[in-house]
Amino acid sequence: MRVLWRFLAFASLIVAAGTLWLQPALAHGPFGITARTVTVAQLLSAPLAYRFVAVRGRVGVRVGNAFLLEDGTGRVRVDAGPSWYHTVPVQEGETVTVAGEVDTGPPWAVGRTVGLDAYWIQREDGSVVTIRTRPGPPPWAGGPRGGP
Numbered sequence: 001m002r003v004l005w006r007f008l009a010f011a012s013l014i015v016a017a018g019t020l021w022l023q024p025a026l027a028h029g030p031f032g033i034t035a036r037t038v039t040v041a042q043l044l045s046a047p048l049a050y051r052f053v054a055v056r057g058r059v060g061v062r063v064g065n066a067f068l069l070e071d072g073t074g075r076v077r078v079d080a081g082p083s084w085y086h087t088v089p090v091q092e093g094e095t096v097t098v099a100g101e102v103d104t105g106p107p108w109a110v111g112r113t114v115g116l117d118a119y120w121i122q123r124e125d126g127s128v129v130t131i132r133t134r135p136g137p138p139p140w141a142g143g144p145r146g147g148p
Contacts, residue, residue: 035099041073047104047114054099062092069098077115080131085140097122
């Protein structure tokens with residue numbers, strides 16, 4: 001009986017260690033925001049499984065503060081806020097890590113696409129571009145004149 005208990009204790013330690021090893025990597029951003037690091041393919045295959053993620057990739061086509069992020073497994077649209085509010089200093093071809101909230105669009109939309117509403121972008125040099133500091137309405141909500 002004693003051998004069985006020792007075996008079970010040892011087995012549970014092995015399982016616990018394996019579980020910790022299998023945990024996804026986490027990206028830690030400013031203001032205590034933590035994001036699960038995923039690939040674009042993981043995000044696109046199960047967008048509703050994630051709320052806040054970090055994806056590392058290369059900046060593709062860029063229009064204003066929106067751009068495509070490509071990581072070798074796919075590409076996802078990133079929205080970093082309106083150009084009238086701020087300018088995001090990333091260049092096409094630059095490798096960045098983007099952390100943000102998964103955006104699947106409104107449930108009634110036909111042909112919904114998955115995107116990422118950026119909260120912060122970490123550049124290759126380690127500098128961080130802060131877009132938003134917390135969940136909820138973005139600081140630019142209400143338009144350029146601060147309306148409803």
